[in-house]
Amino acid sequence: MKRRKVDVNAVPGKVAGGLDERFQAATPLRSILNKVFPDHWSFLLGEIALFSFIVLILTGTFLTFFYTPSLTTVTYDGSYAPLRGVHMSEAYASSLNLSFDVRGGLIMRQMHHWAALTFVAAIVVHMFRIFFTGAFRKPRETNWIIGLTLFWLGFLNGFTGYSLPDDALSGTGLRIASAIMLSIPVIGSWVTTSIFNGEFPGHVIMSRFYIAHVFLIPLALLALISVHLGLVFKQKHTQWPGPGRTEHNVVGERFVPRYTIKQGGFFMIVFGVIALMGGLFQINPIWLFGPYEAYTVSAASQPDWYVMFLDGSTRLFPAWELRFDLWGWGEGYTVPPIFWPTVVLPGLLTVLPMAYPFIEARLTKDYRSHNLLQRPRDVPARTSLGAMAIAFWLVLTLSGGNDVIADKFHISLNAMTWAGRIGLLLAPPLAYYITYRICLGLQQHDREVLAHGVETGIIRRLPDGRFIEVHQPLAPVDDEGHGHLEYAGWVVPKKMNRLGALAPAIRGFFFPIEKPAEAPVSPGHPPVEPKSKREEITK
Amino acid sequence: MTTDTHGHDVDRDEVDIDDPRLSRFEIVREGARRDGIEIVHYEDPFPIPGTKAERRTVRTVALLFLITGVAATAFMLIYILWPWRYELGANSSKLYTPLLGLTLGIALFGIGFGILSWGKKLMPREIAIQDRHDGPSDRQERKLTGETLAYMVDDLGIKRRKWLGLAALAGLAPVGLVAAAPLIGGLIKDPTKERILFRTGWDPAENGGKLVRLTREDGTPIRPEDVSVGGQMTVFPGIPDGATNEHADSPTLLIHLRTKDAEKTRADAKPINVGAQWGNFVAFSKICTHAGCPASLYEQQTNRLLCPCHQSQFLITDNARPIFGPATRSLPQLPITVDEEGFFVATADYKVAVGPAFWERP
Numbered sequence: 063m064k065r066r067k068v069d070v071n072a073v074p075g076k077v078a079g080g081l082d083e084r085f086q087a088a089t090p091l092r093s094i095l096n097k098v099f100p101d102h103w104s105f106l107l108g109e110i111a112l113f114s115f116i117v118l119i120l121t122g123t124f125l126t127f128f129y130t131p132s133l134t135t136v137t138y139d140g141s142y143a144p145l146r147g148v149h150m151s152e153a154y155a156s157s158l159n160l161s162f163d164v165r166g167g168l169i170m171r172q173m174h175h176w177a178a179l180t181f182v183a184a185i186v187v188h189m190f191r192i193f194f195t196g197a198f199r200k201p202r203e204t205n206w207i208i209g210l211t212l213f214w215l216g217f218l219n220g221f222t223g224y225s226l227p228d229d230a231l232s233g234t235g236l237r238i239a240s241a242i243m244l245s246i247p248v249i250g251s252w253v254t255t256s257i258f259n260g261e262f263p264g265h266v267i268m269s270r271f272y273i274a275h276v277f278l279i280p281l282a283l284l285a286l287i288s289v290h291l292g293l294v295f296k297q298k299h300t301q302w303p304g305p306g307r308t309e310h311n312v313v314g315e316r317f318v319p320r321y322t323i324k325q326g327g328f329f330m331i332v333f334g335v336i337a338l339m340g341g342l343f344q345i346n347p348i349w350l351f352g353p354y355e356a357y358t359v360s361a362a363s364q365p366d367w368y369v370m371f372l373d374g375s376t377r378l379f380p381a382w383e384l385r386f387d388l389w390g391w392g393e394g395y396t397v398p399p400i401f402w403p404t405v406v407l408p409g410l411l412t413v414l415p416m417a418y419p420f421i422e423a424r425l426t427k428d429y430r431s432h433n434l435l436q437r438p439r440d441v442p443a444r445t446s447l448g449a450m451a452i453a454f455w456l457v458l459t460l461s462g463g464n465d466v467i468a469d470k471f472h473i474s475l476n477a478m479t480w481a482g483r484i485g486l487l488l489a490p491p492l493a494y495y496i497t498y499r500i501c502l503g504l505q506q507h508d509r510e511v512l513a514h515g516v517e518t519g520i521i522r523r524l525p526d527g528r529f530i531e532v533h534q535p536l537a538p539v540d541d542e543g544h545g546h547l548e549y550a551g552w553v554v555p556k557k558m559n560r561l562g563a564l565a566p567a568i569r570g571f572f573f574p575i576e577k578p579a580e581a582p583v584s585p586g587h588p589p590v591e592p593k594s595k596r597e598e599i600t601k
Numbered sequence: 602m603t604t605d606t607h608g609h610d611v612d613r614d615e616v617d618i619d620d621p622r623l624s625r626f627e628i629v630r631e632g633a634r635r636d637g638i639e640i641v642h643y644e645d646p647f648p649i650p651g652t653k654a655e656r657r658t659v660r661t662v663a664l665l666f667l668i669t670g671v672a673a674t675a676f677m678l679i680y681i682l683w684p685w686r687y688e689l690g691a692n693s694s695k696l697y698t699p700l701l702g703l704t705l706g707i708a709l710f711g712i713g714f715g716i717l718s719w720g721k722k723l724m725p726r727e728i729a730i731q732d733r734h735d736g737p738s739d740r741q742e743r744k745l746t747g748e749t750l751a752y753m754v755d756d757l758g759i760k761r762r763k764w765l766g767l768a769a770l771a772g773l774a775p776v777g778l779v780a781a782a783p784l785i786g787g788l789i790k791d792p793t794k795e796r797i798l799f800r801t802g803w804d805p806a807e808n809g810g811k812l813v814r815l816t817r818e819d820g821t822p823i824r825p826e827d828v829s830v831g832g833q834m835t836v837f838p839g840i841p842d843g844a845t846n847e848h849a850d851s852p853t854l855l856i857h858l859r860t861k862d863a864e865k866t867r868a869d870a871k872p873i874n875v876g877a878q879w880g881n882f883v884a885f886s887k888i889c890t891h892a893g894c895p896a897s898l899y900e901q902q903t904n905r906l907l908c909p910c911h912q913s914q915f916l917i918t919d920n921a922r923p924i925f926g927p928a929t930r931s932l933p934q935l936p937i938t939v940d941e942e943g944f945f946v947a948t949a950d951y952k953v954a955v956g957p958a959f960w961e962r963p
Binding site: 092093096097098133135141142143144149162163165166168169172173201234237238240241242244245246247248249250251252254255256257259260261262263297298306309310311312313314315316319320323324326327328329330331333334335337338339340341342354355356357358359360362363373376377378379380381382383392393394395396397398399400431433464465475476479 | 640680697698700706707788835852888
């Protein structure tokens with residue numbers, strides 16, 4: 063039989079043809095490959111969260127091979143000598159084992175923890191970006207709500223994961239969580255005993271948290287992340303205003319190859335940063351805390367950073383308790399003080415932001431769809447509201463560590479508490495006012511440069527003895543020397559070298575490189591075309 | 602699936618993609634056009650092959666990938682050869698995790714920056730513009746879909762057969778409950794049963810009716826002379842597992858007050874706490890009434906007890922009343938005495954629920 067010669071070059075084409083005969087993929091595939099994505103550094107913040115999530119799944123799966131979610135008491139007999147012979151839960155013992163007696167286990171655990179911190183941090187910063195640029199406006203309200211849900215799911219998954227090692231610190235956190243559940247009016251004690259299967263801590267909480275942490279919540283996260291990305295894909299990404307950019311187009315790079323290549327590189331860098339942190343920076347050294355015992359705690363016990371604001375609110379809230387008897391029915395009832403800062407406050411912090419896109423649309427009577435982003439300075443009221451929220455959160459978070467601040471700076475602890483209480487009332491309105499003024503100032507400066515031109519730094523003495531600074535107009539001027547450029551919602555060049563003037567100093571390290579300077583070009587700062595006939599600076 | 606595979610513009614001449622004179626890029630551009638995308642700017646950063654600048658960039662990217670290779674190999678060598686098991690003291694096993702992180706981080710950075718500089722420096726720069734096709738669907742489309750949806754309701758005939766709808770609702774609502782019941786019902790645990798939230802390990806019922814001794818963590822009982830004046834000790838119910846998390850609400854702080862403070866404490870005792878003190882000794886629940894942390898920082902000079910979690914402070918000499926911070930309720934006092942053998946015992950359980958408050962708590 064004659065052997066047929068295989069033409070290697072024709073193989074990809076043949077395979078592709080075969081696939082298309084079966085799936086008719088050519089048209090939809092091409093439209094995905096060609097899809098245009100706008101580019102700006104601030105659009106990459108959400109990706110950090112996505113990449114951290116992938117690292118979390120990878121490292122977390124590894125950890126499940128060694129962790130035992132059990133509160134059965136065992137005697138530790140592992141490599142970590144200081145705890146040998148100590149009675150502890152199996153959960154804590156297995157966490158120690160995977161840190162000390164599994165090759166590379168510690169770096170996996172630390173990478174997992176750092177990735178979790180990065181995950182929530184990236185979500186929060188990404189949310190700031192969305193808020194301050196108005197990217198949540200119609201038609202993207204749904205994705206804003208999904209994003210907020212993702213934050214709380216990340217928060218919950220962080221807390222359940224933090225509780226799993228059953229060390230002294232996380233056990234204390236769990237006890238506070240049980241107090242928070244207990245505080246819910248009417249159903250609180252039922253909720254708590256049902257979750258813990260009896261009194262705190264019971265025997266089942268670790269296995270319940272475990273299945274929530276490794277299956278239920280990640281599943282919800284995965285589903286919502288898919289919808290989140292799917293909606294970004296379907297609705298197309300927002301973009302900054304700029305040359306050629308309108309509400310009805312997307313200006314950028316095609317999905318494949320440039321955009322995907324950049325994303326792939328960025329993933330590796332996020333992964334690398336997490337690896338470096340996981341290896342070099344110790345996080346949650348559970349072996350130093352010891353096993354959880356209901357009667358031990360130390361000062362300076364702080365939760366992970368994203369829980370600290372709730373710790374702070376709990377510390378600051380005054381000792382206000384509601385006690386009443388329902389017309390003599392029962393022995394009397396209580397709404398404990400911890401209910402307000404840990405159940406009501408997070409509730410408000412969920413509902414208010416979720417409703418914000420609709421509230422803003424109603425107040426500004428703006429029900430149109432928006433695909434162009436706004437610079438924060440151009441919407442001072444919203445920007446100031448955001449600053450107000452950040453100030454509120456910052457006071458709470460700092461108060462979550464007020465015992466450490468009091469200790470390190472030799473301040474009275476009670477004074478720190480009062481400073482937090484007063485600061486919580488004063489800082490947000492102050493932040494609002496200051497941010498509003500800054501926004502207006504920046505707006506004004508943009509308009510001034512558009513009207514009068516860029517400061518050149520050249521001082522000229524006029525014949526009558528006056529000194530003036532020479533300005534470089536951005537466009538032709540009228541008889542009075544005023545430009546008539548409209549503000550375009552984007553960066554106004556304010557330095558001469560943004561206009562292509564002023565060559566930089568001599569380049570080169572050992573030998574000067576004599577090459578004419580180029581105007582800097584970046585997507586963030588579109589170069590202003592130099593006018594073909596530049597006017598002589600005369601005034 | 603995305604449905605926005607739009608047709609090409611009608612007023613533009615279509616390029617014959619089988620024209621052999623077309624370059625591959627021209628075909629790509631035509632494909633993009635048919636998807637509503639215009640590549641308006643496309644520029645090879647190195648149009649002349651083999652320039653000095655191009656070779657320099659290629660060298661940089663190649664170097665980055667080589668660094669990755671070196672770092673990854675180092676990672677593998679360290680992973681296999683370095684002593685990794687924990688050993689007490691300063692030794693090379695402490696460097697295992699940092700070295701793994703360092704080599705892995707460098708390896709990943711090498712790939713990341715390598716790919717990024719390849720993409721950003723060597724590949725052609727482009728600006729493409731795509732139509733958004735935003736806004737609502739075509740009016741006719743909306744009407745057709747809307748009518749189709751409405752007709753589904755007509756098909757069912759709910760309007761004509763009102764009773765059928767109601768009956769279906771009445772029948773399906775319990776089914777919803779049936780679906781939820783097994784999921785939630787199995788979890789429900791009645792907190793009022795055996796009053797578990799009100800009882801602790803100090804209840805004589807836990808000890809076969811005998812009074813419960815105050816014991817140390819190791820279970821040994823305590824005599825009055827074991828606690829010096831001004832001193833304090835964490836004590837546990839002297840029952841099996843009394844010092845473990847089985848009785849997480851039972852840890853108690855036994856304090857030996859100075860005589861003057863003890864007299865004041867006795868004089869100021871609230872009705873519920875009268876008789877709970879034994880000599881100069883008082884015992885208060887260690888579980889904070891705010892969030893359940895152990896209130897464990899005792900300031901001897903001021904007789905204050907501080908909870909390190911949220912900084913509630915309790916004045917021991919005044920019924921352990923909260924005097925600062927978010928706590929609202931006093932720490933419950935454990936009534937104590939000394940039995941015939943000279944060891945501390947609790948004369949009864951706490952009179953009120955210990956730990957954080959809840960709805961049914963009077």
